[in-house]
Amino acid sequence: MPVMSVNAWSFEKKLGPMRMMEWDENWNEHRLVVEPNQQEMNVPQMLNMLGNNGFYAVEIPYGNIHLTAEENVSQLWEKSRFTGVQLTSLLLDYGDLSSRDEERRKRDIEWYKRWIDIAGNAGFISVRIPGGEAEPDDEEALERSVEGMLVLADFAEQRRVRVLTENLGNLLSTSDNCLKLLAACEGKVGITVDFGNFKTDKYRQLAELLPYAYTVHAKAELDSSGEIDWEDFRKCLGLCEEAGFRGAMSFTYLGEGDEWTSLLRLKEEAESVFVNRV
Numbered sequence: 001m002p003v004m005s006v007n008a009w010s011f012e013k014k015l016g017p018m019r020m021m022e023w024d025e026n027w028n029e030h031r032l033v034v035e036p037n038q039q040e041m042n043v044p045q046m047l048n049m050l051g052n053n054g055f056y057a058v059e060i061p062y063g064n065i066h067l068t069a070e071e072n073v074s075q076l077w078e079k080s081r082f083t084g085v086q087l088t089s090l091l092l093d094y095g096d097l098s099s100r101d102e103e104r105r106k107r108d109i110e111w112y113k114r115w116i117d118i119a120g121n122a123g124f125i126s127v128r129i130p131g132g133e134a135e136p137d138d139e140e141a142l143e144r145s146v147e148g149m150l151v152l153a154d155f156a157e158q159r160r161v162r163v164l165t166e167n168l169g170n171l172l173s174t175s176d177n178c179l180k181l182l183a184a185c186e187g188k189v190g191i192t193v194d195f196g197n198f199k200t201d202k203y204r205q206l207a208e209l210l211p212y213a214y215t216v217h218a219k220a221e222l223d224s225s226g227e228i229d230w231e232d233f234r235k236c237l238g239l240c241e242e243a244g245f246r247g248a249m250s251f252t253y254l255g256e257g258d259e260w261t262s263l264l265r266l267k268e269e270a271e272s273v274f275v276n277r278v
Contacts, residue, residue, distance in 0.1 A: 001246070001271070001274050002240070002246055002247060002248065002249035002274065003086070003088075003248040003249065004054060004055050004056055004057070004251075004267050004271070005055060005056065005057035005058060005059065005088055005215070005248040005250040006057075006058050006059070006250055006263055007058075007059045007217055007219075007250040007251065008043075008046065008058055008059060008060045008061060008064060009061055009252060009254065010253045010254065010262075010263060011041070012037065012061075012254075013037050014037070014040040014041055015037065015039065015040075015042070015046065016037055016038070016039030016042065016064070017035060017037055017066075018034070018035040019032060019034050019035075019063045019066060020032070020033050020035065020063045020093070020094065021033070021094040021095075023096070028103060028104070029107070035063075043064060043065070043076065044075075044079045046058070047079050047080060047083045047085045048083055049260070050085045051083035053260070053264060055085065055263075056084060056085060057087075057088040057250070058085055058086070058087060058088060058250070059089040059090075059091055059215070059217075059250045060087070060089075060090060060091065062090060062094075062115055063093070065090075065118070068118050070121050073122035074121055074122070077121070077122050077123035080122075086125065087122060087123050087124045088125055088215060088248045089124065089125070089126045089127065089128045089164060089192065089215060089248075089250075090118070090119040090122070090124045090126070091127075091128045092127055092129050094108075094111070095108040095111065095129065095130060095132075096108065096132045096134075097109075097129070097130075097132045097144060097145040097147075097149065098131060098132025098133060098138070098142070098144050098145045098171045099133075099134070099141075100134075100141075105144065105148060109151060109152065112127075112129060112152050113152070113155055115127065116152065116156045116161055116163075119156075120160060120161050124161060125162060126161060126162040126163065126190070126215075127156065127162075127163060128166055129149065129152065129163060129164070129165055130165065130168050130172075131145045131149075131165050131169055131171040131172035131177075131178075131181060132169060132171040133171065134170060134171045135171075136170060136171060136172075136174050141171060142171060142177060142181060142184075143184075145181060146184040146185060149163060149165065149185055149188075149189045150185060150188060150189070153188040153189050157188075162190055162214070163188070163190070164189065164191060164192050164214055165178075165181065165189060165190075165191055165192070166192040166193070166194060166197070167192075167193055167197045167205075168192075173197070173198070174205065175198070175204075175206075175209045178191060178209055178212075179209065179212070182212055190212075191209070191213060191214060192213065192215045192217060193206065193209050193212075193216050194216075194217035194252075195216070195218055195219045195221070195233075196217075196219040203235060203236075203239065206236060206239050207239050207243070210239055210240055210243035211243045211244070213240075214247055215248045215249075215250060216240060216245060216247065216248070216250065217250050217252050218233075218236070218237070218240075218250060218251045218252060218266060219252040219254070220233055220252065220253050220255070222255050226256055226257075228253075228255070228265070228266075234269065234273060237269070237273040237274075238273065241274060249270060251266040251267055251270070253266065
């Protein structure tokens, strides 16, 4: 049975302002953008609710961690231990290691290193880093991404943090490229597999990549009426079981309905599928 987890992107509109980084090409520098979401709960309160509802792990976007001094993030580690909710991945949804711009790659790597330090102090097991936005057929871009990943993996290892990437963004939009990157990194980089990120030949590509998954984003696809597409979700769960996946399965709901109700339904469905297949 996989570890029942939640992707905190599901609570984007409830965890307060989202502090996200962008690259300003005009000034050749990072620029902070704050999305003014309402705050109905904070991260420690979310951990309490997860633990009380049978979730034992969580993945958190960097934009939800506003206080990054060591004493602040160590409190997050303490809260994780108290609630029994493992901090599986810090999601770094920014950067382009595939960029031709050497200065940008250099600055992005330094930015990633700062967050890897934060992840280590907070007790996260891993950080998730995108592969980049270059075209999928750009072999040199893939090599640049591999080079950056290896630099970060070596840095993270010293802080007892594992670097993951994901089938996310343009460069890693195919299972073939994901597998090429993993092979080139020779085991130093793992991968998160998201149910919803492959736009063509979805099930074949998921089946190819899931045997290598360190974590899974069990994202609920929505039908034309905004309801969860249960047929698709069950098919993806079946592929996880066939692949022997037993890591953190982070349920992800991005619809307009109640997040907690939907996440609990996704968890119940997953438990049913895996128990029935034992």
